[in-house]
Amino acid sequence: MNDSDDDYLEVDEGIEENDLSFDKKGVARRTRKENQKQKTTANIALKGSNGGYSWEDEYHRSWDIVQEDEAGSLEGIVTGIMEAHKKRFLKNVTPFQRGIIRSMVLVIDFSKVMSEKDLRPNRAALTISNAIEFVNNFFDQNPISQLGIVLMRNGIATLVSEVSGNPNNHVEALRSIRRLEPTGDPSLQNAFEMARGLLLHTPSHSTREILMIFGALFTSDPGDIHTTIDSLVKEKIRVKIIGLTAQVAICKEICRRTNYGDDTLYAVILNEGHFKDLLLDAVTPLAISKSAQVEMRGFTLIKAGFPTRISEAIPSFCACHSKLIHGGYICPGCKSKVCMLPTVCPCCNLMLILSTHLARSYHHLFPLKLFQEVPLAESYISTNCFSCLTEFPQGMSESERSNSDNRAKKEFHTSSRYQCPDCNKHFCVDCDVFVHDVLHNCPGCGC
Amino acid sequence: MDAIADRAFQEKQHNVSQDETPSLLAVVIDTNPLEWTKLKGVICLKELCKSVLVLLNAHLSLNSGNRVAVLTSSSLNSGPKFLYPDPNDKTYEKRESLLSSDIHRQFKFVDQKIIQELQILLDNEPLNPENQELKGSIAGAMSMALSYINRLTNIEPESTGNTLRAKMLVISISDDSTQQYVPFMNCIFSAQKMKVSIDVCKMGPDSSFLQQASDVTNGVYMLIKNVHGLIQYLTTALFIDPSLRPIMVLPTNSDLDFRASCFVTNKVIDIGYVCSVCLCIFSIIPRNNVCPTCQSKFDDAVVKKLRQKPIVIPLQKKKKLEDGVQRT
Numbered sequence: 001m002n003d004s005d006d007d008y009l010e011v012d013e014g015i016e017e018n019d020l021s022f023d024k025k026g027v028a029r030r031t032r033k034e035n036q037k038q039k040t041t042a043n044i045a046l047k048g049s050n051g052g053y054s055w056e057d058e059y060h061r062s063w064d065i066v067q068e069d070e071a072g073s074l075e076g077i078v079t080g081i082m083e084a085h086k087k088r089f090l091k092n093v094t095p096f097q098r099g100i101i102r103s104m105v106l107v108i109d110f111s112k113v114m115s116e117k118d119l120r121p122n123r124a125a126l127t128i129s130n131a132i133e134f135v136n137n138f139f140d141q142n143p144i145s146q147l148g149i150v151l152m153r154n155g156i157a158t159l160v161s162e163v164s165g166n167p168n169n170h171v172e173a174l175r176s177i178r179r180l181e182p183t184g185d186p187s188l189q190n191a192f193e194m195a196r197g198l199l200l201h202t203p204s205h206s207t208r209e210i211l212m213i214f215g216a217l218f219t220s221d222p223g224d225i226h227t228t229i230d231s232l233v234k235e236k237i238r239v240k241i242i243g244l245t246a247q248v249a250i251c252k253e254i255c256r257r258t259n260y261g262d263d264t265l266y267a268v269i270l271n272e273g274h275f276k277d278l279l280l281d282a283v284t285p286l287a288i289s290k291s292a293q294v295e296m297r298g299f300t301l302i303k304a305g306f307p308t309r310i311s312e313a314i315p316s317f318c319a320c321h322s323k324l325i326h327g328g329y330i331c332p333g334c335k336s337k338v339c340m341l342p343t344v345c346p347c348c349n350l351m352l353i354l355s356t357h358l359a360r361s362y363h364h365l366f367p368l369k370l371f372q373e374v375p376l377a378e379s380y381i382s383t384n385c386f387s388c389l390t391e392f393p394q395g396m397s398e399s400e401r402s403n404s405d406n407r408a409k410k411e412f413h414t415s416s417r418y419q420c421p422d423c424n425k426h427f428c429v430d431c432d433v434f435v436h437d438v439l440h441n442c443p444g445c446g447c
Numbered sequence: 448m449d450a451i452a453d454r455a456f457q458e459k460q461h462n463v464s465q466d467e468t469p470s471l472l473a474v475v476i477d478t479n480p481l482e483w484t485k486l487k488g489v490i491c492l493k494e495l496c497k498s499v500l501v502l503l504n505a506h507l508s509l510n511s512g513n514r515v516a517v518l519t520s521s522s523l524n525s526g527p528k529f530l531y532p533d534p535n536d537k538t539y540e541k542r543e544s545l546l547s548s549d550i551h552r553q554f555k556f557v558d559q560k561i562i563q564e565l566q567i568l569l570d571n572e573p574l575n576p577e578n579q580e581l582k583g584s585i586a587g588a589m590s591m592a593l594s595y596i597n598r599l600t601n602i603e604p605e606s607t608g609n610t611l612r613a614k615m616l617v618i619s620i621s622d623d624s625t626q627q628y629v630p631f632m633n634c635i636f637s638a639q640k641m642k643v644s645i646d647v648c649k650m651g652p653d654s655s656f657l658q659q660a661s662d663v664t665n666g667v668y669m670l671i672k673n674v675h676g677l678i679q680y681l682t683t684a685l686f687i688d689p690s691l692r693p694i695m696v697l698p699t700n701s702d703l704d705f706r707a708s709c710f711v712t713n714k715v716i717d718i719g720y721v722c723s724v725c726l727c728i729f730s731i732i733p734r735n736n737v738c739p740t741c742q743s744k745f746d747d748a749v750v751k752k753l754r755q756k757p758i759v760i761p762l763q764k765k766k767k768l769e770d771g772v773q774r775t
């Protein structure tokens with residue numbers, strides 16, 4: 001998912017603590033998903049080492065930053081970099097109040113500029129395939145949310161797929177526009193007006209968001225875009241824009257005004273990998289900003305039913321469509337049968353969902369604490385990774401450390417052990433990444 | 448099938464090739480001693496072990512590349528633990544053998560190791576368990592098993608090139624109330640992402656969580672009533688190849704209970720309240736109208752509406768209604 005580009009080495013907070021013996025200056029920096037602190041530095045990240053923009057920098061090749069150690073070997077450094085690379089996947093773990101039930105309109109630029117080939121194979125093709133990946137990730141992480149897709153083409157906005165909770169429809173629709181040729185000018189105003197209309201009927205407990213992928217540097221609008229921005233602000237629609245070319249002043253203003261003065265949701269991609277990262281950022285529910293909380297009277301509490309699935313030998317009618325079907329879900333409130341979830345019970349108005357839909361987002365809520373790297377020592381209490389049983393390298397004694405032959409060894413640079421602050425068990429770097437990225441449980445804390 | 452839970456992954460599942468890829472079977476055995484005492488007279492751990500060993504041997508004999516791992520969930524003395532493989536112990540021959548000498552070497556190695564480790568586990572249990580806290584849970588053992596599966600199926604093949612599939616079998620005897628909901632759910636979704644099916648063999652009370660686990664991951668759920676046929680259950684259900692499962696009638700109970708657990712009282716409920724910020728489930732409206740997990744303040748007007756009891760309006764002839772009473 002997070003393909004890294006060979007020409008860039010992503011430097012992250014975690015890495016700077018690692019004692020890697022290469023000069024980190026001048027290495028292009030990239031932001032990392034879900035690292036809130038880094039988000040705010042997105043624009044600083046564009047700046048290179050000399051304070052100018054990164055494209056003004058001298059070009060650094062990835063092989064320039066690696067220096068041989070005294071013995072002329074790269075092995076120790078390479079393993080260090082490998083672990084550092086893995087560590088960068090780790091995220092910020094502060095829990096936020098997030099709007100987990102989301103309604104989003106994805107707006108894709110399909111104007112003439114999108115046929116440019118600065119992204120391979122071309123901008124439009126890459127955007128579509130990234131968008132398909134985004135849709136799948138979005139519904140994986142936001143199971144009871146809604147999404148719609150709008151295209152900017154020939155000066156007008158075209159609806160590609162209606163706001164709905166079914167990812168397959170969206171993916172189908174995105175596949176079908178692959179055949180289209182990008183033509184004409186984009187119109188921000190038309191796109192925003194259409195997205196606004198689509199988001200009009202969303203329930204009050206849902207967020208309203210627009211995610212735009214914008215390739216052009218201009219917009220051709222039928223009227224005053226500022227009135228559109230005003231209505232976006234009034235309707236509390238939050239806009240995130242991903243620019244493919246360069247910064248555009250109006251985009252920055254839109255993001256700033258719709259996000260309570262915070263313009264970090266506007267970002268311009270640095271390369272293909274960064275494009276993916278920016279889209280991945282949008283998968284995580286937005287934190288509810290302080291100023292927005294003040295305005296609210298409070299959040300909604302929803303009454304919901306968790307139905308039972310039944311299977312029947314003889315089909316019976318469902319209450320929602322009056323169709324004859326085998327099996328279905330039984331509303332716990334009134335015992336009527338519905339055929340699809342999530343839905344609202346047509347008889348008793350109870351919202352029916354599966355607990356498994358909700359449970360997918362719980363890890364946002366109870367984030368796992370980051371593991372600490374165990375400091376270098378002569379001997380360690382653990383010999384194997386607690387959860388996958390991989391053998392750890394042994395500690396190096398003082399005499400071994402002074403031997404310069406050993407400098408190239410991995411255990412000279414790192415203990416390779418990562419400790420959970422709660423249960424104090426030791427894990428290998430692979431398990432550390434797996435546990436924080438996929439599992440979201442500490443295997444040692446399961447007590 | 449469940450429309451949403453699986454959809455993000457459905458596309459990729461189509462082209463599972465039925466090749467001879469070896470597979471790893473990870474077995475998680477519920478060893479909660481307090482629950483085992485409840486099953487006294489029905490089945491004992493020894494009987495269960497016999498059947499599990501037969502299953503493991505059968506699995507190993509299917510393909511020479513097949514591997515097994517066995518974990519225990521909990522005990523009074525230690526938390527989740529690997530019975531096999533054991534990384535530290537390379538001296539298994541030294542201990543006196545509990546098995547007959549003329550069995551296949553690989554079987555012998557695995558069986559002996561598991562029996563010995565289980566014996567050690569039981570020997571270390573305190574004799575008077577009154578005021579002892581239970582350590583470990585099924586979710587903890589499943590987390591460990593998933594990390595191990597991740598190592599064997601995702602990390603190691605990067606260097607060795609040997610691909611491996613994996614599946615998990617959970618043998619549980621405990622009640623749902625002893626489980627932690629969130630870690631358990633996290634395990635289910637990770638297993639789904641990793642395409643590890645979770646088969647469940649349940650004795651004692653029925654479990655809604657484990658039903659969901661097998662449903663989400665395309666596994667088999669068996670509630671076993673007649674424990675004497677245990678090995679029959681294990682072998683018939685579990686040796687259905689994952690690629691054949693969509694077209695076979697599985698011995699799973701067909702009605703599926705999707706109830707959730709309340710975050711405050713841990714009660715299993717079918718109707719509850721959901722916080723719109725964190726999606727936590729509550730069986731009652733939280734005190735002070737503040738979400739206990741995310742501290743969000745709920746809208747008073749909304750809560751007031753939810754608190755309203757349904758009002759039964761007495762039947763009256765419409766025409767006779769006076770203006771004031773009519774508002775309902």
Ligand SMILES: [Zn+2]
Pocket residue numbers: 318319320321322323338339340
């Ligand atoms: Zn229906």
Ligand SMILES: [Zn+2]
Pocket residue numbers: 331332333334335336345346347348349350
């Ligand atoms: Zn109903």
Ligand SMILES: [Zn+2]
Pocket residue numbers: 385386387388389390427428429430431432594598
């Ligand atoms: Zn590990």
Ligand SMILES: [Zn+2]
Pocket residue numbers: 420421422423424425442443444445
């Ligand atoms: Zn821990």
Ligand SMILES: [Zn+2]
Pocket residue numbers: 722723724725726727738739740741742743
């Ligand atoms: Zn909450």
